[in-house]
Amino acid sequence: MLPLPPIVVSAVAVLRDRRVLMVTARGRDVLYLPGGKVDPGETSAQAADRETREELGVSALRLEELFTIRAQAHGEPEGREVWMTVFAAELDREPRPSGEIDSLHWIDGDDAHRCPPAGVATLERLRALGLID
Numbered sequence: 001m002l003p004l005p006p007i008v009v010s011a012v013a014v015l016r017d018r019r020v021l022m023v024t025a026r027g028r029d030v031l032y033l034p035g036g037k038v039d040p041g042e043t044s045a046q047a048a049d050r051e052t053r054e055e056l057g058v059s060a061l062r063l064e065e066l067f068t069i070r071a072q073a074h075g076e077p078e079g080r081e082v083w084m085t086v087f088a089a090e091l092d093r094e095p096r097p098s099g100e101i102d103s104l105h106w107i108d109g110d111d112a113h114r115c116p117p118a119g120v121a122t123l124e125r126l127r128a129l130g131l132i133d
Contacts, residue, residue, distance in 0.1 A: 002056075002068035003079060004076070004077060004079060004080040006038065006070070006073075006081045006082065006083045007073050007076070007079070007080070007081070007082045007083070008037065008038050008082075008083050009035055009036055009037050009038060009042045009047070009082055009083070009084045009085070010035050010036070010038055010045070010047035010048040010051065010059065010084070010085050010086075010087065011032075011033035011034065011035025011036075011048065011051070011065060011084050011085070011086050011087070011122075012033060012034050012035060012038055012048050012052050012063070012086075012087050012088075012089035013033060013052070013086050013088050013089065013122070013126060013131075014056075014089050014095065015126075015132065016106065017106070017131050018108065018131070018133045019032070019106040019107055019133070020059075020106070020107060020108070020109050020122075020123070020126055020131070020132050021033075021034065021095065021104060021105070021106055022034075022104075022105050022106075022107050022111075022115070022119070023055060023056075023097070023103065023104055023105065023117045024101070024102050024103050025050065025100050025101055025102060026044045026100055026101075026102045028102075029084050030032050030074065030114060030115060030119070031105055031107065031111065031114045031115050031119060032074075032116060032118075032119050033053070033084075033086065033119065033122060034051060034052060034055040034056055034095075034101070034114065035047070035048060035051045035055075036054075036055075037085070038043070041049060044065070044085040044086065044087075045063050045065070048060065048063055048071075048085070048087045048089070049063060052089060052091070053096055053099045054098065054099045055097075055099055055100070056091070056095035056098060056101070057095065057096045058091045058092055058093050058094070058096075059092045059097050060087075060090065060091060060092075061090045061091065061092050062090040063087040064087060064090070065086075066086045066087060066088050066090045066125075066126075067085075067086055067125055067130070068083060068084065068085045068086070069082075069083075069086065069118050069121045069122055069125070070082075070109055070133050071084075071116075071117040071118040071120075071121050072090070073118075074078060074115045074116030074117065075116075082118050084118050084122070085126075086122055088131075089117070094096060095124075096132075099132075106109055107123075108123075108127075108132045108133040109124070109126070109127040109132055109133060110124045110133075111121070111123070112124070117118045117127065123129045
């Protein structure tokens, strides 16, 4: 059997007071970074910018690529990975839930148990970089 193709996504890490912004989507029980799939013909940065507008109702003034995470995709068959490029984002105003987003949460590394595998790996990297507690 051929391996399943990865799910390629971009996400934004909005950092404040040594915490990172994560969201919950309607009907989901895990926290994840705002973001989503990279559309055909779109760069990772363009996808991060688009998803910031769609999910947080704000624009990113600045995006800086931080790292890429490869992890088991949440809710997908074993072996299907998500490849997530994470960007540090500076926003033009206070974010608010928009689109399919139900709520916003400012978290640190101690909240990793509330995240899917890619979120856990992201929190570990952000903590290792000294960006969150």
